[in-house]
Each structure stands twice: as structure tokens, then as C-alpha cells.
Amino acid sequence: MKEVIVTGDRPTGCLHLGHYVGSLRNRKRLQDEGKYDMYIFSADMQGLTDNAKNTEKIRENVFEVIKDNLSVGIDPEKVTIFVQPGVPELTELTTFYANLVTLSRLKRNPTVKDEIKQRGFEESIPVGFMMYPISQAADVTAFDATVVPVGEDQIPIMEQVNEIVDTFNKLYGETLVRPKVLLPENSNARRLPGTDGKAKMSKSLNNCIYLSDDSETVRKKVMSMFTDPNHIRVEDPGNTKDNPVFIYLDAFCTDREKYNELKEHYERGGLGDKVVKEYLYEVIEETLAPIRERRKYYDEHPELVEKIVKEGTQKARIKAKEVLSRVRKAVGVEYFES
Ligand code: ATP
Numbered sequence: 001m002k003e004v005i006v007t008g009d010r011p012t013g014c015l016h017l018g019h020y021v022g023s024l025r026n027r028k029r030l031q032d033e034g035k036y037d038m039y040i041f042s043a044d045m046q047g048l049t050d051n052a053k054n055t056e057k058i059r060e061n062v063f064e065v066i067k068d069n070l071s072v073g074i075d076p077e078k079v080t081i082f083v084q085p086g087v088p089e090l091t092e093l094t095t096f097y098a099n100l101v102t103l104s105r106l107k108r109n110p111t112v113k114d115e116i117k118q119r120g121f122e123e124s125i126p127v128g129f130m131m132y133p134i135s136q137a138a139d140v141t142a143f144d145a146t147v148v149p150v151g152e153d154q155i156p157i158m159e160q161v162n163e164i165v166d167t168f169n170k171l172y173g174e175t176l177v178r179p180k181v182l183l184p185e186n187s188n189a190r191r192l193p194g195t196d197g198k199a200k201m202s203k204s205l206n207n208c209i210y211l212s213d214d215s216e217t218v219r220k221k222v223m224s225m226f227t228d229p230n231h232i233r234v235e236d237p238g239n240t241k242d243n244p245v246f247i248y249l250d251a252f253c254t255d256r257e258k259y260n261e262l263k264e265h266y267e268r269g270g271l272g273d274k275v276v277k278e279y280l281y282e283v284i285e286e287t288l289a290p291i292r293e294r295r296k297y298y299d300e301h302p303e304l305v306e307k308i309v310k311e312g313t314q315k316a317r318i319k320a321k322e323v324l325s326r327v328r329k330a331v332g333v334e335y336f337e338s
């Protein structure tokens with residue numbers, strides 16, 4: 001059986017370096033290996049679960065997120081790119097799966113718990129938000145996904161997805177495919193911290209370097225990054241472990257010899273933050289320059305992006321319909337065969 005890859009991004013803002021090292025870099029690599037059927041989508045429905053009063057934000061960002069993927073080198077000839085609301089079959093699958101999950105299990109999910117805290121929901125949690133792991137189970141199973149490339153925060157969500165798959169198959173017979181999570185090899189890339197040193201670079205925390213930032217903006221953000229607060233004089237020994245500048249270097253720098261050299265020098269003392277940041281800026285620019293170049297092309301051709309998404313969504317829907325019909329038959333509610 002051919003391996004199938006499915007991943008998505010919430011259109012809640014432009015994509016940043018965390019997305020790149022956490023997921024997009026793997027997507028591009030897997031696409032280039034050419035062995036997989038691949039689907040990438042804008043998770044509008046998931047984005048709406050905590051933005052129901054702010055639909056404009058979702059609308060504005062759908063095409064930005066798609067362009068971010070295309071700019072990284074995702075090739076629409078090889079990958080099916082679609083938008084979630086264009087595949088209503090996902091919603092029906094979600095309804096079937098919702099009956100297989102308890103509220104207490106959803107409440108125990110550590111990622112959901114963190115996000116509830118971060119969004120300040122307290123007791124007023126939208127039901128749709130609470131059940132987004134269930135809709136994510138629909139997103140991946142609707143395409144028979146075998147591999148899902150994601151960052152570390154998605155592990156608990158994908159565990160829950162697999163529980164749903166197992167419960168469904170046990171109850172109704174072998175129907176759904178069980179997906180595997182693919183994390184970045186580099187452990188610092190699994191959860192890239194923010195430029196402010198906070199645990200996660202995140203759209204909602206304003207601590208991001210975006211794939212669409214211009215060179216000058218990237219420079220300013222890098223030069224004002226949080227480093228080791230105890231590294232006051234150049235000659236002081238510095239900490240590289242909790243230092244986002246070194247964490248980014250580890251995640252991006254391909255010249256490992258140079259990286260190790262800088263790391264040792266900084267730890268020993270005698271290497272200033274400014275010098276390391278200048279180098280980090282160069283390293284990030286190496287990644288971002290070609291991305292920016294491709295993005296410019298797609299920015300100038302919005303009709304092409306629209307065509308890619310329209311055709312991709314039609315194609316995705318055909319596959320999702322097939323899986324939904326299988327699911328209906330398994331549950332025993334496919335009354336009228338089409
Ligand atoms: P939101 O704040 O709206 O949840 P987000 O920044 O968390 O947005 P998502 O769209 O939820 O982004 O995540 C898309 C993918 O990117 C997921 O696979 C997630 O694991 C990965 N990802 C997001 N942020 C990071 C990060 N800082 N480091 C590594 N991977 C990340």
C-alpha cells in the first residue's frame with residue numbers, strides 16, 4: 001500500500017520558522033522523495049473553533065498559509081492542496097467519531113489543556129474547540145493517512161486520533177488506517193522557542209520570525225533576540241542550552257563544524273552575542289531568501305493560487321467521499337448506495 005501523508009495548518013496567521021523546522025521542512029523533503037501521496041490543507045474549521053467571532057482573521061489568512069507552503073517549495077503538481085470547508089465529508093466523519101470519545105478523555109489531553117489556559121477560556125470553552133482532536137481524526141483518516149509530519153505539541157492530539165481509530169476498528173471492523181507521527185530529527189526543531197525565549201514560537205505570542213518577513217525585519221528580530229541574561233561581558237562564559245540564538249543555530253545551521261566551534265567558544269567565554277546573532281541572521285537568510293523569492297511569484301499570481309486550491313479541493317473531496325462511504329457501511333447507516 002502506498003504511504004499517504006496528510007498535514008494542515010490553522011489559518012490563524014502567517015507561518016513562521018517554528019512551522020518551517022517543525023513540519024514544513026519535512027513536508028518538502030517527503031514530497032521530493034516522491035514515494036508518497038501527499039495532502040496539505042488549510043485547517044479553517046479548526047481555526048474557527050477559537051475564532052468564531054473573528055472569522056475575518058481566518059479568511060484573511062487562508063491564502064497566506066497556502067502561499068507559505070508553496071513558497072517553501074511544495075509543488076501543486078505533486079501535492080493535493082485543499083481547504084477544509086471545501087470537504088464537508090470531514091464534518092460527518094467528526095460526528096461519527098465524537099460518539100467514541102468521552103468528555104473526560106478530551107479534558108485530559110495536555111495540549112488541549114495548555115491551549116485552554118493560553119487562550120484564557122477558563123470555564124467558557126467552546127465545545128467545538130474542546131473536540132478539535134476529534135475533527136483532526138477526521139482530517140487524517142479521510143485520506144487514509146499513514147504518516148503525519150508535525151511538531152511536538154501535536155503528539156497528544158495524534159495519540160487521541162489513534163485511540164479513535166482503534167476504537168472504531170474494534171467496534172465496526174477494520175476500516176480506518178492508523179497514522180504514524182513523524183517528528184523532526186533535530187530535537188530543537190520539534191518545539192522551536194520564540195525570539196523572546198518563551199517555550200514556543202507561536203502566532204498568538206508575538207514572538208515569531210515569519211517566512212514572509214523581509215530581510216530587514218528578520219535582521220531587527222534576530223538582533224533583539226533574547227540570549228543568556230547572565231552573559232554580560234564578552235569574556236563571561238555563556239549558556240547555550242536555554243539560549244534561543246543557539247537553539248535556532250542548531251535547528252538551521254548546516255555547517256555543523258562552525259556551529260560546534262561557536263558553541264564551544266561561547267561556553268568558554270570570549271564570544272559576544274552580537275557576533276553570534278550576525279551569523280544566525282546569515283543562516284536564517286539562507287533559508288528565507290529562496291522562500292521569499294517564490295512567494296513573490298505567488299503574490300503576483302493570486303489567480304494561480306486560487307486555481308491550485310480549487311482543483312486540489314475537488315480532488316481531496318473525491319477521496320474523502322470514498323472513505324466516508326466505507327465508514328457509513330461499517331457503522332451500518334449507508335442506506336442508499338450511490
Ligand atoms: P495557533 O497559535 O493558532 O495554534 P500555531 O503557531 O500553534 O498556531 P498550528 O497551525 O497550530 O500553529 O501548527 C501547525 C504545525 O506546526 C503543527 O504541526 C505544529 O506542531 C507545528 N508547530 C507550530 N509551532 C511550532 C514550533 N514553535 N516549533 C515546532 N513546530 C511547531
Ligand code: MG
Pocket residue numbers: none
Ligand atoms: Mg497550534
